[in-house]
Amino acid sequence: MTGAASLGPEGAVAPRRSNRAVRRFWSAVGVFAAALCSGIAASTLIVIIGYVITQGIAAINLPFFLEVPRPVGMTGGGVANGIVGSAIMVAIAALLATPVGVLTGIYLALFGRGAAAEGIRFLADVLSGVPSIAIGLFAYTVFVAPFKHFSALSASIAFAILMLPIIIRTAEEALRSLPSTIREGALALGMSLYSATVKVILPAARPAIVTGLLLAVARVTGETAPLLFTAFGSQFWELNPTNPMAELSLQVFTYAISPYDDWHRQAWAGALVLISVVFLINVFTRVALRTPTGR
Amino acid sequence: MAVRADLVEAPKTVLVMEELTAYYGKRMAIEGVNLAFPSKAITALIGPSGCGKTTLLRCLNRIHEAAGNGRVSGRVLLDGRDIYASEVNPVAVRRRIGMVFQRANPFPTMSIGEDVVSGLRYAGGVRSKARLREAAERVLRLAFLWDEVKDKLNHPGTSLSGGQQQRLCIARALATDPEVLLMDEATSALDPIATAQIEELMISLSGHYTIVAVSHNMQQAARVSTHTAFMLAGAERIGRLIEFGETNQVFTRPRERQTEDYITGRFG
Ligand SMILES: Nc1ncnc2c1ncn2[C@@H]1O[C@H](COP(=O)(O)OP(=O)(O)O)[C@@H](O)[C@H]1O
Ligand SMILES: [Mg+2]
Numbered sequence: 303m304t305g306a307a308s309l310g311p312e313g314a315v316a317p318r319r320s321n322r323a324v325r326r327f328w329s330a331v332g333v334f335a336a337a338l339c340s341g342i343a344a345s346t347l348i349v350i351i352g353y354v355i356t357q358g359i360a361a362i363n364l365p366f367f368l369e370v371p372r373p374v375g376m377t378g379g380g381v382a383n384g385i386v387g388s389a390i391m392v393a394i395a396a397l398l399a400t401p402v403g404v405l406t407g408i409y410l411a412l413f414g415r416g417a418a419a420e421g422i423r424f425l426a427d428v429l430s431g432v433p434s435i436a437i438g439l440f441a442y443t444v445f446v447a448p449f450k451h452f453s454a455l456s457a458s459i460a461f462a463i464l465m466l467p468i469i470i471r472t473a474e475e476a477l478r479s480l481p482s483t484i485r486e487g488a489l490a491l492g493m494s495l496y497s498a499t500v501k502v503i504l505p506a507a508r509p510a511i512v513t514g515l516l517l518a519v520a521r522v523t524g525e526t527a528p529l530l531f532t533a534f535g536s537q538f539w540e541l542n543p544t545n546p547m548a549e550l551s552l553q554v555f556t557y558a559i560s561p562y563d564d565w566h567r568q569a570w571a572g573a574l575v576l577i578s579v580v581f582l583i584n585v586f587t588r589v590a591l592r593t594p595t596g597r
Numbered sequence: 598m599a600v601r602a603d604l605v606e607a608p609k610t611v612l613v614m615e616e617l618t619a620y621y622g623k624r625m626a627i628e629g630v631n632l633a634f635p636s637k638a639i640t641a642l643i644g645p646s647g648c649g650k651t652t653l654l655r656c657l658n659r660i661h662e663a664a665g666n667g668r669v670s671g672r673v674l675l676d677g678r679d680i681y682a683s684e685v686n687p688v689a690v691r692r693r694i695g696m697v698f699q700r701a702n703p704f705p706t707m708s709i710g711e712d713v714v715s716g717l718r719y720a721g722g723v724r725s726k727a728r729l730r731e732a733a734e735r736v737l738r739l740a741f742l743w744d745e746v747k748d749k750l751n752h753p754g755t756s757l758s759g760g761q762q763q764r765l766c767i768a769r770a771l772a773t774d775p776e777v778l779l780m781d782e783a784t785s786a787l788d789p790i791a792t793a794q795i796e797e798l799m800i801s802l803s804g805h806y807t808i809v810a811v812s813h814n815m816q817q818a819a820r821v822s823t824h825t826a827f828m829l830a831g832a833e834r835i836g837r838l839i840e841f842g843e844t845n846q847v848f849t850r851p852r853e854r855q856t857e858d859y860i861t862g863r864f865g
Contacts (some may be wrong), residue, residue, distance in 0.1 A: 309725070370632040483700060484705065486702075487702040487704070488704070488715075491715065491719075493688070493720045494720075502706075502715070505705075506704065508706075
């Protein structure tokens, strides 16, 4: 970049040099500021995780994973029902949201021109910004209040709604980021749009779509607000999704605001488990789902 | 030209373009092209970058309209029937007219063995494993690729070199037994050795398929083609056919002044 200018008239040499010094200075300032901010962000994260680990590790033991909560005031017990409940609710939510989200993503990526598609995109964006408590309230109004009965299913529906925009946008992105020559190559062979989509385009985009799915799961794992008036929580083993069910983050919430030291410790341990799960999902997404073709 | 015994004698298909005009949205890209492509021969499509060669080629298998805002008016007759007639399904057209792209596009999740028969399987509906395996070997041999890949048919197509990938794509296009083969600068991304292999392959196929090949390289067009079409876009950037004739004539005694200017390198 400097080559042509430094061959210029003699007069240009002196100001150039000071220019360069000034630019170097600001560049160094920029790099320093960026490094400082990254440092603050990273250390905040490390402090939080470190704190949760030191507080929570003490209450992590086998009964914590295998037992249901003891009655109020008694020490011991665990959150096994909450862990299983979380898994059930998230699994049902994923089953509900995946087909709808992926099909919508396919529609937007492959046929998505015009007002209808723009409308769906806009709605997905708005939806991803709606506070989860509002979505919980919606699920309560539609799926709890009419039946006068809390249920895990209504929580799953709230979760599914939270997952939808993430799945839709990542599926659309995954399909869009494929080179158009892949799609055209399939069509040029005489494949129907359906065959081209199912046999060529979707498999090629699958790792990225699954990534979006897992990120959506990570997003709702640990959501508490929508559960307060949907799944409601339970002290007992409950596997029927039409009944109120325990959920780990809800237990963390309940225990944290309780007056008992033992429950406080369990709340930290629960938070630690939640963070670990989300962490593991993210690690798995990064390591296991690297695109096989990405050379 | 050497006749290859390993090739099935394809029917003599006639491909004719009449008053073809193509648009991207509202913008006209090529206008009023009339061209009869000689059967079982290679027609080279030459002209400066942006004159509409790719667009014209993509109108021949109706892939132009698959890319969103592409529109076409005029007619393309395949054996006397207009492929743009309202009752014609573009999917059926593309089974008879194969296409090879500028950049090799093996399917990312398929192995070499799956990729090469993907058209036969997912467009042609052939299910039998034995028939697919047989077809894979036949077309990979046609594309002079069999010996290089026969021991790694289950490797991904993307693991091959650029030239091998492009020969895989040619084999793939041949697997559905098309009558016409469209090639868009199929060697522009390849090194000279891979280019020579593809040219040799094109020449060996030319007695059996009607080939339309866009070329960015005039020496290549002169080497491989029997006929040459020269296109040019004027100041309004609308491509038109300037001259069409036997390659020999177009390169040695062009009828049009603009053709002469182009092949003697005065522009483009
Ligand atoms: N997808 C597209 N959308 C709009 N215009 C396009 C598109 N593709 C090509 N064009 C225009 O059409 C004209 C012909 O392009 P093309 O057929 O690619 O030329 P060539 O292959 O001869 O280089 C050019 O002016 C180009 O800018
Ligand atoms: Mg081109």
